[in-house]
Amino acid sequence: MAAERATANRAASPDRRRFLTAGAAVVGAAASAQLWLPATARAAQAPLPDGVFSLGVASGDPLPDGVVLWTRLAPDPLNGGGMPDRTVPVQWEISRDSRFATSVRRGTAQARPEYGHSVHVDVRGLLPGRVYWYRFRVDGQISPVGRTRTAPQPLGTNGSLRLALASCQNWQHGYFTPYADMLAQDPDVVLFVGDYIYESGPSATAVRRHEGSGEPYTLTQYRNRYAQYRSDPDLKRMHAHAPWVVTFDDHEVDNDFAGEIPQDPDKQSHDAFTARLTAAYQAYYEHMPVRATAIPNGPHIRMYRSFRFGRLARLNVLDTRQYRSDQAVSQEGAQDPALTMLGAEQKRWLIDGLRNSGTRWNLVASQIMMAETDLLAGPGKLWYYDAWDGYQAERNALLKELASVRNPVVLSGDRHLTMISDLKRDFAAPSSPVVGAEFVGTSISSNGDQDQAAFHAQWDPLKADNPHWKLIDAHRGYHLFDIRRDAVDAQVRVVDTVLRPKATAGTLARLRVTDGKPGVRRV
Structure with missing residues (x-):
């Protein structure tokens, strides 16, 4: 993985069309899972408190084609979290660059009260041994930007860790x-x-x-x-x-x-x-x-x-x-x-x-x-x-x-x-x-x-x-x-x-x- 460090910001070598096609199932699954509320329902709900991303962002369990993205909505973190008792749709996005000019995956996850409004997005369809950036968005608030890395290709023999x-x-x-x-x-x-x-x-x-x-x-x-x-x-x-x-x-x-x-x-x-x-x-x-x-x-x-x-x-x-x-x-x-x-x-x-x-x-x-x-x-x-x-x-x-x-x-x-x-x-x-x-x-x-x-x-x-x-x-x-x-x-x-x-x-x-x-x- 260290061998990829110097080229982390360059475009992927495979053809972009082939890259996107390989992950079409993942994108489709994420899109179908979105819960878009009608405008009248959105208007009836009170806006979320400020500071929902107080606990930051994280990633983990890297695979050659995927990684878990994490956040937890907690505007009042030391007092139970401070979120309303309802499921909240959270948009997520992962990109090849820190400015998100080349977004490669996006979708909506559900922050549920029974799990403390935590979010675990198991993103798949990524390229092995690559650096990615990610962020979350909810109710007009944007999370800090996170940086992650996938594991090398399974049969790769070069590089270091x-x-x-x-x-x-x-x-x-x-x-x-x-x-x-x-x-x-x-x-x-x-x-x-x-x-x-x-x-x-x-x-x-x-x-x-x-x-x-x-x-x-x-x-x-x-x-x-x-x-x-x-x-x-x-x-x-x-x-x-x-x-x-x-x-x-x-x-x-x-x-x-x-x-x-x-x-x-x-x-x-x-x-x-x-x-x-x-x-x-x-x-x-x-x-x-x-x-x-x-x-x-x-x-x-x-x-x-x-x-x-x-x-x-x-x-x-x-x-x-x-x-x-x-x-x-x-x-x-x-x-x-x-x-x-x-x-x-x-x-x-x-x-x-x-x-x-x-x-x-x-x-x-x-x-x-x-x-x-x-x-x-x-x-x-x-x-x-x-x-x-x-x-x-x-x-x-x-x-x-x-x-x-x-x-x-x-x-x-x-x-x-x-x-x-x-x-x-x-x-x-x-x-x-x-x-x-x-x-x-x-x-x-x-x-x-x-x-x-x-x-x-x-x-x-x-x-x-x-x-x-x-x-x-x-x-x-x-x-x-x-x-x-x-x-x-x-x-x-x-x-x-x-x-x-x-x-x-x-x-x-x-x-x-x-x-x-x-x-x-x-x-």
Whole structure:
């Protein structure tokens, strides 16, 4: 996709008539779906309040011929949205240029009150590996202009992919300043692996205080929390600049939940928690640029899916929350073969995809860390049971599969730290072969500006017990990957502060994964 960057504003090479004919079915379907009200009915309805596009625009889930366009109408975003209780037709348009001189697709979508007046347009019939611009219009108001990009053609073997890995953005811990630098680095796609919002109640001592009076439990409360996060200007600009591929972790619902089990089952009954899941998943869908396959069914949502970037890379996006067993509470429990992180169906899907991908790089987006973290210096082990360390039998089976997969690279979050590791066939055996690499991305803002000296005083003594670690760090930021046929070059991009709206960014470290050589090394 990077090879197309310099030619993004030039006209498409295929004949324009053939290009439009290929998408005629899409245009016709969009046109037939328009709900044009009679003039008398339009006159009878009160005009919409100003500022309906307060939450901006976004795109996501790029395919070679399509992408999802998103917005949500919310003139009063922190108070339920402020829209009338009726369906509102929203016009959309996508173009090959930012001035919309060459519009290639347009139509009307319905912003429905039962989905918070969110809009998800699954545009098809586009050309692969191309930059497009899009916008929405309703009741005389025009949205900000968004920019997106389709995936390369399925059998394409040339070019490269620039991917940004982000996670863990706690509003109360700081500003989302890493996104300003991400915007300047111009990634082809952003991969967000969880903790888009935090469900914690407001704190009087926070850098920025959460809205509301406590944790969200209802749909309106979750909508308000997402709306607050969407108001961050750096996040809003990054959403409008490139397509995102997203998945959730725990804080979009409840800290450390597992399936339909809350963190505190003594305080949340099963019925109460499934009602909370239902509200949280619907609000998640309403605020993310995802396809209709992700429309929740009560307390269930389908989020695991895959994306292909030519023959260069396949991205497998996991859901490590919804299907897992309850967390273990002991080392013996963590090794119980009955425990599952993925569930049987998702595990089969992942293994089949890895075995049959046909791509040079096999990327796995896992919300939580896969490599071992031994927290006990010296003899013995002490693990995080919420991470893959708590589901060791299933992890070991997956690592065995990775040993026969071409160039597996796991991209994770959750830890609020940069932790870059070799993946070992068996972490219990020091001489076990390396089967892949893992990049645990640091947080956008969670944990705020950490004391680096205190961090290294705590964690450096553990390096001898975790020889697979190649880099650990506690700055805020994100990871940037340039994926080519011969190697994946990674940058750990960090900012000097998240306590102020502006920050200085730089590259803390550079690392490389070489084609055909499992593991990662610093360069």
